[in-house]
Amino acid sequence: MKSAVVVFPGINRERDMARALKFVSGKEPAMVWHADSELPKGTDLVVLPGGFSYGDYLRCGAIAARAPIMEAVRTHAAKGGLVLAVCNGFQIACEAGLLPGVLMRNARLKFICKEVFLRIERSDTPFTRQYNAGAVIRVPVAHGEGNYVADADTIARIEDEGRVLFRYTAPDGKLDPAFNFNGATNAIAGILSEKRNVLGLMPHPENHVDPAVGPTDGRRLFESLVSTLEAA
Amino acid sequence: MKARVTVTLKAGILDPQGKAIEGALKSLGVAGVASVRQGKVFDIEVEGVDRAKAEQALTLAAEKLLANMVIENYRVELL
Numbered sequence: 001m002k003s004a005v006v007v008f009p010g011i012n013r014e015r016d017m018a019r020a021l022k023f024v025s026g027k028e029p030a031m032v033w034h035a036d037s038e039l040p041k042g043t044d045l046v047v048l049p050g051g052f053s054y055g056d057y058l059r060c061g062a063i064a065a066r067a068p069i070m071e072a073v074r075t076h077a078a079k080g081g082l083v084l085a086v087c088n089g090f091q092i093a094c095e096a097g098l099l100p101g102v103l104m105r106n107a108r109l110k111f112i113c114k115e116v117f118l119r120i121e122r123s124d125t126p127f128t129r130q131y132n133a134g135a136v137i138r139v140p141v142a143h144g145e146g147n148y149v150a151d152a153d154t155i156a157r158i159e160d161e162g163r164v165l166f167r168y169t170a171p172d173g174k175l176d177p178a179f180n181f182n183g184a185t186n187a188i189a190g191i192l193s194e195k196r197n198v199l200g201l202m203p204h205p206e207n208h209v210d211p212a213v214g215p216t217d218g219r220r221l222f223e224s225l226v227s228t229l230e231a232a
Numbered sequence: 233m234k235a236r237v238t239v240t241l242k243a244g245i246l247d248p249q250g251k252a253i254e255g256a257l258k259s260l261g262v263a264g265v266a267s268v269r270q271g272k273v274f275d276i277e278v279e280g281v282d283r284a285k286a287e288q289a290l291t292l293a294a295e296k297l298l299a300n301m302v303i304e305n306y307r308v309e310l311l
Binding site: 059095104106 | 245297298300303
């Protein structure tokens with residue numbers, strides 16, 4: 001697995017991400033600066049990590065989405081290359097047009113930093129093949145703008161096409177408004193692109209990979225990527 | 233030339249910040265406020281005097297960066 005983590009000014013989760021990638025795949029990812037215009041040759045996974053690129057100025061992810069490297073990321077995605085976009089990375093991917101919709105202020109206006117429960121909607125994707133569909137995992141979130149919104153047609157389309165990959169649920173996997181803490185439409189926590197090669201999600205699976213620091217529910221997402229790329 | 237681009241949320245998009253401001257105005261006792269929607273104003277100094285060109289540039293600016301067309305509308309004014 002040859003992965004590249006894009007580093008934007010104001011990002012702060014790139015090291016957690018790099019550590020998780022190394023921990024699970026055994027290979028050090030390349031760190032790619034936002035002002036570069038090319039990805040390292042042979043990159044098969046691009047990661048847009050979390051943080052506060054450009055201090056969230058204008059709109060979260062808006063300025064990073066227009067960075068020079070994003071043209072290369074767009075080309076990579078258009079060719080079917082895998083892209084994992086987490087938290088601020090998800091916001092950047094939406095702003096860049098890699099994924100539909102937008103992440104708005106949390107419904108109750110609070111920045112929320114805690115562990116949440118996610119239901120995995122399907123296991124036939126490059127990101128979740130090591131999980132069982134319907135499984136519930138526990139992962140942390142840390143965001144103020146994670147309230148997924150899109151127009152009704154877009155929501156209907158991504159639902160019909162089975163592109164909602166993660167939803168906020170109760171610990172038993174049931175939808176419950178009390179556990180949809182940021183007010184996201186249909187409790188959407190993560191979505192796939194049309195070709196299913198780009199995943200955007202608000203929670204941080206990279207923080208739950210190492211038993212030395214706690215739960216390891218996020219680890220299989222990285223193992224899924226490794227096994228997908230090994231099989232390719 | 234001075235110009236102003238105003239970006240507002242499209243109708244139907246939930247605006248939690250506007251709602252919070254609305255609540256605060258009510259608790260301050262400001263009478264007659266039915267609802268609040270929050271937006272953004274960009275005051276821009278444009279080079280040159282060609283109004284058509286300025287309008288074209290500002291429209292491009294609004295669509296490429298200042299507004300997210302998924303959730304927002306924009307208005308360009310030359311002052």
